[in-house]
Amino acid sequence: MEIERTPNGDLETWTAEEVASAFRAGEVAIIDVRTIQEYAFEHIRGALLLPMHFFEAERLPSQEGKRIVFHCGSGVRSEKVARAALAAGFAPVAHMAGGFAAWKADGQAYMGTDMATGGSVRVAGKNG
Numbered sequence: 001m002e003i004e005r006t007p008n009g010d011l012e013t014w015t016a017e018e019v020a021s022a023f024r025a026g027e028v029a030i031i032d033v034r035t036i037q038e039y040a041f042e043h044i045r046g047a048l049l050l051p052m053h054f055f056e057a058e059r060l061p062s063q064e065g066k067r068i069v070f071h072c073g074s075g076v077r078s079e080k081v082a083r084a085a086l087a088a089g090f091a092p093v094a095h096m097a098g099g100f101a102a103w104k105a106d107g108q109a110y111m112g113t114d115m116a117t118g119g120s121v122r123v124a125g126k127n128g
Contacts, residue, residue: 002097009091011082016106019069019096020125028067033081034100038073042112044103045122052077057088071096071103 001018004011014022022028023046030047032039039049052072060068070078070085070093078095085093096102104110109125 001094006083006086008083008086008089009093011079011086012092012094013075013079013097014069014094015097016102016108019071020103020106020108022067022069026066028069028094029061030096031068031070032100033070033072033077040113042100042110042123044071044100045109045111047071052081055081055084057085057090060085060090067092067094069094069096072099074101075099 001015002013004013019028019030023030023044030044031050032043032047033050033052033055035051036049043049070081072078072081075096075098078099082093082095098105100110107126110123111120112123113119114121
């Protein structure tokens with residue numbers, strides 16, 4: 001994990017492996033800030049959807065019990081949302097470096113779309 005000290009608080013950037021490990025342990029909640037269409041096509045199973053265009057930091061739940069980690073497709077949108085959360089006084093804030101692309105490249109499990117049927121299908125990862 002990398003930590004950037006900002007005037008509004010610490011911005012943590014986690015690797016896909018760090019997020020996956022903490023998610024499996026029940027230590028974090030993942031918030032996907034991609035569009036509804038991106039999420040419907042493929043997403044991290046169990047991640048919550050809060051598209052960037054609907055983001056309001058004051059509506060975020062507390063981090064008591066579970067830390068929040070934002071993610072998007074590449075890490076750009078999640079970093080913007082994380083910085084907006086920090087500016088609104090929500091700290092500490094974490095986002096996943098490389099986004100969903102890094103998650104898949106790291107071999108983590110996710111939900112995809114069966115192109116033949118249009119239905120959801122679980123894509124197994126390196127940990128089953």
